[in-house]
């Protein structure tokens with residue numbers, strides 16, 4: 001079903017609100033830091049003097065500077081948002097010289113309303129309220145919810161595109177890539193370009209990039225505008241390694257062992273996104289996974305049927321974004337070729353649990369999900385638990401470890 005006019009308008013309003021959030025990062029974040037200055041002046045003179053002795057005000061100045069550096073980076077991502085509006089976003093990862101980066105035809109997917117119940121979410125939930133109508137005379141005022149998603153995007157850069165994130169990537173992406181290489185060990189490096197790999201919920205695209213870097217044809221899929229703006233920027237507008245410096249930890253002073261942990265600069269990217277094999281096929285498709293890949297036959301004017309089109313699907317911290325995971329399992333199964341493989345790693349932090357928008361949410365445990373996989377026609381192997389973090393600040397006094405489930409699921413029958 002093509003989107004209705006109302007849905008297209010809602011989508012565009014949401015996108016322009018996301019752009020407004022990026023643009024207003026500096027005043028919003030500086031105001032939050034200014035609150036600390038104001039609070040300082042409410043203290044007794046003696047306490048103010050003691051804080052002056054330990055350089056508290058200087059620290060606030062350093063935070064301001066870090067915010068301004070972040071703001072310069074954030075602004076670059078929305079310096080040309082027209083490329084997204086009304087655009088056919090089929091190939092977000094643009095071709096680099098000699099590289100074919102074409103994706104299938106999609107537009108922006110529709111982000112669904114949803115709020116999240118936990119503060120240590122491994123993912124950004126989508127907007128909780130319907131977008132306010134655009135009033136040309138009045139600028140959208142980002143909420144803390146919007147800003148939180150932008151701040152999470154900065155941390156997502158650390159996970160995907162910094163040396164600092166290597167440990168996290170090694171524990172998540174490496175076992176998945178190893179399983180992929182293992183499954184296709186009979187395919188020579190030269191022939192890998194014939195193997196089509198899909199990465200739904202691709203985030204900032206590093207896993208998809210690594211797969212393309214190995215010579216596979218790889219497509220990422222993502223529907224968050226925050227992620228799409230950020231991944232488009234890093235994948236297509238980066239010229240050199242460590243071109244950017246951001247300060248992703250300056251937004252909260254809680255659980256910091258010292259000043260350097262708070263003000264730690266992170267350099268990006270640690271790999272050059274354009275560094276891909278000659279003629280490689282790497283694309284990032286914008287939109288909702290179920291809408292884009294879910295069509296059963298070629299009777300959807302907007303989305304070509306993807307039935308039996310993929311050799312492998314890799315999901316990292318993704319399956320729990322489903323309202324009804326059975327549908328995700330069915331879509332993954334349907335789009336795989338017979339004998340195709342689905343490699344999964346992630347927790348079950350059901351994103352729609354406790355949503356305030358009356359969306360359905362079916363929250364299953366691992367055993368239930370695995371039983372459903374078998375019923376739908378997968379054979380599971382390689383099952384194990386892998387401990388890993390998600391956008392963790394390695395120097396903070398608080399960290400969450402996920403005991404994620406890993407499996408390789410081979411499509412054995414059509415059900």
Ligand SMILES: C[S@@+](CC[C@H](N)C(=O)[O-])C[C@H]1O[C@@H](n2cnc3c(N)ncnc32)[C@H](O)[C@@H]1O
Pocket residue numbers: 122123124159200201202203204221222223224227287288289290315316317318321
């Ligand atoms: C927890 S994040 C994981 C990102 C990435 N795989 C990683 O490991 O860093 C889940 C991602 O899935 C995306 N996502 C959630 N539901 C989606 C959907 N229905 N279609 C496409 N992307 C979706 C979110 O926007 C988010 O970027």
